[in-house]
Amino acid sequence: MKHKPKYFYRIFLPFVLVGTLVMILFNGFAYFFTKNSFEEKVTLEKQENVVQTMNTVEQKLQTLDYTLNSYVHDHPFKGYIEQPLTAKNFDTYHSIDKQLNYMSSFGPSQTTIDLVSLQGNWIINKDGLQQLTKSKREEISEKYLSLQHSSTWLKDESNPNVLELVKLTPFYQSAKNGVLIVNIRMKSLTNLIYKHAESSPIYIYSQDGTLIYQSNKKEKDGMSEDVLTSIREGNLKQTGIIDVDQSGAENYKLAYSKSGYNGWVYVSKINNSEFTYAMKPTIIGTILMSIFMLTVTIIIAYISSDYFSKPIKELLNFVPKIQNNEYRDEFELIGSSIRQVIDKNQSLEHIVTNQHEQLKTLFMLNLFHGRMNETEIEEELQDFNYPQKWNYLYVLAIQFDSLEDNAYTRKDKDLLLFSINQIVSDIIREDEKLTPTVIDSTTQATIFICQNKNFEQHNLIINQYAEKIQKTVKEIFNLTISIGVSSPFERLTDCKQALKQGIEALKFRLKVGKESVIFYESVSAIFNSQQIKTYFPKIVENQLFDAIKLGESGKAKELLHQLFADLYKNNTNPHELEVSIMRFLNDLIGLMQVMGMETLIIENHKTIYNAISDMKTSEEIEMFVKNKIIYPMVDAIGERTDSQNKSISEKILAIIHNEYDTELSLEIIASRLHYNKNYLSSIFKKEFKQSFSEYLALYRYDMAKKWLLQTNMSVKEISERLQYKNSQNFIRSFRKIEGTTPGKYRDLHREDSFSFE
Numbered sequence: 232m233k234h235k236p237k238y239f240y241r242i243f244l245p246f247v248l249v250g251t252l253v254m255i256l257f258n259g260f261a262y263f264f265t266k267n268s269f270e271e272k273v274t275l276e277k278q279e280n281v282v283q284t285m286n287t288v289e290q291k292l293q294t295l296d297y298t299l300n301s302y303v304h305d306h307p308f309k310g311y312i313e314q315p316l317t318a319k320n321f322d323t324y325h326s327i328d329k330q331l332n333y334m335s336s337f338g339p340s341q342t343t344i345d346l347v348s349l350q351g352n353w354i355i356n357k358d359g360l361q362q363l364t365k366s367k368r369e370e371i372s373e374k375y376l377s378l379q380h381s382s383t384w385l386k387d388e389s390n391p392n393v394l395e396l397v398k399l400t401p402f403y404q405s406a407k408n409g410v411l412i413v414n415i416r417m418k419s420l421t422n423l424i425y426k427h428a429e430s431s432p433i434y435i436y437s438q439d440g441t442l443i444y445q446s447n448k449k450e451k452d453g454m455s456e457d458v459l460t461s462i463r464e465g466n467l468k469q470t471g472i473i474d475v476d477q478s479g480a481e482n483y484k485l486a487y488s489k490s491g492y493n494g495w496v497y498v499s500k501i502n503n504s505e506f507t508y509a510m511k512p513t514i515i516g517t518i519l520m521s522i523f524m525l526t527v528t529i530i531i532a533y534i535s536s537d538y539f540s541k542p543i544k545e546l547l548n549f550v551p552k553i554q555n556n557e558y559r560d561e562f563e564l565i566g567s568s569i570r571q572v573i574d575k576n577q578s579l580e581h582i583v584t585n586q587h588e589q590l591k592t593l594f595m596l597n598l599f600h601g602r603m604n605e606t607e608i609e610e611e612l613q614d615f616n617y618p619q620k621w622n623y624l625y626v627l628a629i630q631f632d633s634l635e636d637n638a639y640t641r642k643d644k645d646l647l648l649f650s651i652n653q654i655v656s657d658i659i660r661e662d663e664k665l666t667p668t669v670i671d672s673t674t675q676a677t678i679f680i681c682q683n684k685n686f687e688q689h690n691l692i693i694n695q696y697a698e699k700i701q702k703t704v705k706e707i708f709n710l711t712i713s714i715g716v717s718s719p720f721e722r723l724t725d726c727k728q729a730l731k732q733g734i735e736a737l738k739f740r741l742k743v744g745k746e747s748v749i750f751y752e753s754v755s756a757i758f759n760s761q762q763i764k765t766y767f768p769k770i771v772e773n774q775l776f777d778a779i780k781l782g783e784s785g786k787a788k789e790l791l792h793q794l795f796a797d798l799y800k801n802n803t804n805p806h807e808l809e810v811s812i813m814r815f816l817n818d819l820i821g822l823m824q825v826m827g828m829e830t831l832i833i834e835n836h837k838t839i840y841n842a843i844s845d846m847k848t849s850e851e852i853e854m855f856v857k858n859k860i861i862y863p864m865v866d867a868i869g870e871r872t873d874s875q876n877k878s879i880s881e882k883i884l885a886i887i888h889n890e891y892d893t894e895l896s897l898e899i900i901a902s903r904l905h906y907n908k909n910y911l912s913s914i915f916k917k918e919f920k921q922s923f924s925e926y927l928a929l930y931r932y933d934m935a936k937k938w939l940l941q942t943n944m945s946v947k948e949i950s951e952r953l954q955y956k957n958s959q960n961f962i963r964s965f966r967k968i969e970g971t972t973p974g975k976y977r978d979l980h981r982e983d984s985f986s987f988e
Contacts, residue, residue, distance in 0.1 A: 243536035250528030258521050265513050274472055277486040277501050282470055284424050284433055285488045285497045291423060292415075293492055295338040296382070296396065299411055302334060303400045306980065312400060312409040315351040316360060324360045331355065339419035347371055350408040375399065375410050384493060386443050392417050394443060420444055438463070438494030454485075454498055462487050462496055472501075591615055595668040599676060601727035608723050617665055618680055623719040625679040625693060626726060628670075628733030629655070629700070632711040632745035639710070647708060648675050654703050659696055676730055681719070689719065690750065697748040711746040713737055718751050738805040741852075766801035767811045768794055776822055784865045791861055795852070812852065819860060879904065880918040883911065891931055892952045897923045932968060935961075939977040946973045 302308055316324055331344040345356040349372070352363045363371070378385075381402045385395040396413035424433055424446055432447030440459050458475055461467070470488040484501040594611045597603050603611075612619050629651060631644070639647065648669045655667040655677050665678040679696075681689050697714045704712050715736035717729035732751040739749050775790040794815070802808040886900055900923075901908040915923050931953045938949050950961030965973050 239536055242539050243532055246532030246535055247529060250532060251525060254521060254524040254528060258517050258524070262513065262517050266510055269510055269513070274484060274486065274501060277484075277499055278470065278472060278488075281433070281486045281488045281497050281499050285490060285495075287423050288420060288435070288497075289490060289492050289495075291337070291339050292396075295334070295342070295413065298334050298337050299344075299396070299398055299413070300382075302330065303398060303402065303409075303411065309401065311351075312346075312348050313350045314348075316348070316353045316355075317362075318360070324355065327355055328359075335413070338413065339415055339423055341416045341419045343414045345410075345412040345414070347410040347412065348408065349376075349410070371410060375412070376407055381407075384437060384443075386437065386441055394420070417444060421446065432499065434498045436496045436498070443495065458485065459496065459498075462489065462498070463494075587615075591666040592668055595666050595678075596670075598665075598678070598723055598726045599668065599670060599730050601724070603724070605722070605724060615666075618662055621680045621682055621721075622684050623681045623686075623689065623721060624723070624726075624729070625681070625689070625719055626717040626729035626733045627655075627677045627679055627693070627697070628715040628717075628730060628737060629675040629677075629712050630673055630715075630734075630737055632713055632740065634710070639708075644672055645669075647710070648672070650708070651675050651700075651704055651712065654707075655700055658699055658703065663692075670730070674734060676733065678723075678726065686719065694748055701746055701748075705746075713740050713745060713747045713749065716748065716750045718755070738809075741805050741808050742799055766798070766807070767814055768797040768801075771797060772815065772818060776818075779822070779861065779864050784862065787861055787865055791856065816856075819856070823860075823864065877918065879906065879911065879914055883915055883923070887927055887930055891927065891934060892954070894954055895927060928964075932965070935965065935973065936969075936976070939973055940980055949973070 311323060311327065327346060331346060335342045335344045343357050345354060347354045347363070349363075349368065352368070354361050354363055354367070375397050376399065378397060378399065381399045383397045385397055387393065387395065394415045394417065396415070398411040398413075399407040400409040400411070401407070420435075424444075432445055434442065434446075434454055435444040436454070436459055437443050440456065440463070455475075458473075462473070467473070467487075467489075469491070471486075473485050473487065474482065475485050476482050483503065485498055486501060487496060487498045489496055594603075594615065598608070609619070611617075631647070634640070634644065652667045652669050652675050655675065656664075659667075659677065659679070663680050665680070667675065667677040670676050679693060681692070683689075693716055697716075700714070701712055704710055715733035717732040717736075720726075720729050732755075736749040736751040736754055739754050740747055743749065771790060771794045775787060775794060778787040778790055798808060798811050798815075802811055882904060883900055886903075887895065897908050897912055901911050904911070912923060915926070919926060935949055935953060938944050938952075944952075946962065947958040950958040953961065955961040955964075962972055965971075965976070969976055971979070
């Protein structure tokens with residue numbers, strides 16, 4: 232290779248460089264594609280492991296929780312939790328202990344349950360039945376009775392190896408007389424949890440951010456408070472992956488899953504070392520493949536360069552000998568000689584061709600702008616060898632339907648128009664047209680020549696050409712165009728008016744849709760009509776606005792489609808339709824302002840009006856209004872309404888629970904909360920799936936049963952407290968629900984409650 236000439240290296244080096252670049256790009260792409268695939272696979276596995284862990288743990292905990300709930304609501308439990316127990320009541324103790332052991336079997340292994348009766352002053356645990364000492368009673372009261380909720384998960388720092396589930400009874404009374412304490416050993420949770428690698432341990436955090444469990448005790452730091460807060464309180468999905476950036480430390484991914492049962496958060500770290508380990512075989516394979524491909528590239532480049540350099544050596548024999556210092560190498564010498572010959576030839580051709588085509592284009596522009604008289608036109612037709620005889624002429628005006636949903640930008644429009652201009656020139660025969668011309672940034676126009684007088688034949692030929700042009704443009708650029716055809720005319724001096732007719736016909740795309748061929752003759756009667764009567768479906772608009780205000784997305788979509796359908800059906804004139812659409816937009820913007828929403832600004836700092844006015848078809852306008860205005864408004868209003876409804880429902884519920892024994896109605900509550908009665912009724916029914924009166928009646932019914940069992944109030948006193956007009960109404964209502972009278976219910980269930988004694 233040392234004795235090869237310069238032109239050999241000029242061929243050899245590009246071969247090597249191109250081959251090397253291809254090899255780098257190929258292997259680089261393969262590496263990054265594989266890397267992303269591996270990362271996605273590892274991440275998905277970690278996420279599935281977290282979800283599996285959550286489901287496994289919560290299946291046990293929920294089963295145990297629901298079993299305990301059923302137990303504490305059982306009538307026998309309500310009886311003996313209030314009574315003292317001693318060794319004399321061995322049968323009762325044995326029954327309770329058996330039930331506790333049975334319920335503990337629903338939890339993880341080694342789960343134990345302690346039952347404390349504060350009123351009866353006893354505790355049943357793994358050590359048997361014991362009477363509460365003063366210190367033990369104070370310890371239980373201080374630790375458990377101060378809890379805010381009747382059912383609570385606790386993690387005691389003094390005993391980190393045990394997780395407690397505490398249930399205070401009775402559930403619906405402020406005075407508690409019993410405590411159920413479920414002790415779950417952390418070791419039993421470990422047996423339930425999917426075995427993870429040491430590099431990605433599982434963490435379980437409570438709803439308030441307390442670390443409940445971690446699978447790898449070697450990990451000391453756990454999760455940062457900011458990360459946990461973003462998972463618990465942020466607008467994140469129930470399950471997902473987030474990236475954690477640590478200043479001064481290695482960044483990592485975090486797989487998490489939020490529990491819908493108790494608000495716990497299950498998380499697992501995904502360190503970069505796991506990705507690196509998974510990618511190690513791929514990296515080694517990529518390096519070896521790169522070395523092999525580079526070697527093959529160099530060999531092929533050498534052989535190819537030697538082969539292609541032989542013609543150059545022969546070509547040099549035909550080039551005049553010159554001094555060596557005038558050119559750097561043989562390529563420059565050969566290229567310079569050839570370029571001199573080609574440049575001289577092309578220069579002459581370019582001057583002649585360009586001047587002729589530019590003059591033709593200028594002539595057509597003057598025609599379309601009405602700047603020429605009959606004499607000037609005849610002279611130009613003769614100079615450019617255009618046909619000088621015809622029966623009728625038509626102007627075909629072409630415009631894009633839309634560029635919004637394609638890869639093209641508005642900056643590409645001029646180039647696309649000139650491309651379409653060339654397509655029209657290629658498709659329509661020379662003897663049937665004058666030179667196609669781009670009129671402005673939106674329109675291309677062509678004068679079509681008809682040599683016969685059969686108008687039906689004219690329409691057939693124009694339609695065939697128009698469909699072929701539309702098909703070609705769609706195949707090449709994936710764009711749709713529409714074509715407006717003027718009325719037939721005979722003199723070229725009428726071109727200006729004919730072009731105006733073609734553009735006017737294109738306005739009918741609002742009614743007939745995109746990719747249309749519209750003859751002005753077929754729509755001129757509508758344009759020239761003196762009876763302009765704009766139709767606007769105000770009732771449908773009001774219904775649409777009501778659906779938007781209520782956040783009803785589906786109904787809003789249907790009403791929007793109905794509104795546009797009515798507009799297009801009943802406004803026959805495009806000008807009428809445009810006025811109605813602008814009226815609707817004005818009302819829509821007014822609604823946005825009333826609801827405190829900012830007016831939408833489209834890309835390139837255009838307003839809604841500008842954007843709509845640029846749209847040519849009804850489908851485009853409807854999709855724009857639906858996706859850019861209606862849906863965002865419905866989503867924003869829906870979020871606002873859900874939050875407001877929940878707050879109002881909670882207020883109503885609090886009033887019922889606190890004032891159920893007073894004269895209470897939805898009208899009274901509406902007056903106190905300053906809302907409309909019907910509005911509160913719809914909110915309450917939506918939140919609780921039953922009416923206000925049904926909920927109040929059932930709550931009073933529950934309180935009646937409670938008083939019948941726990942107090943000595945008479946049936947009349949209970950009916951009066953629960954706002955019944957007379958006791959007979961209360962008795963009939965009670966019998967209808969329970970199947971027996973209040974008195975018989977009290978006698979029957981009081982006997983059941985104390986029968987164990």
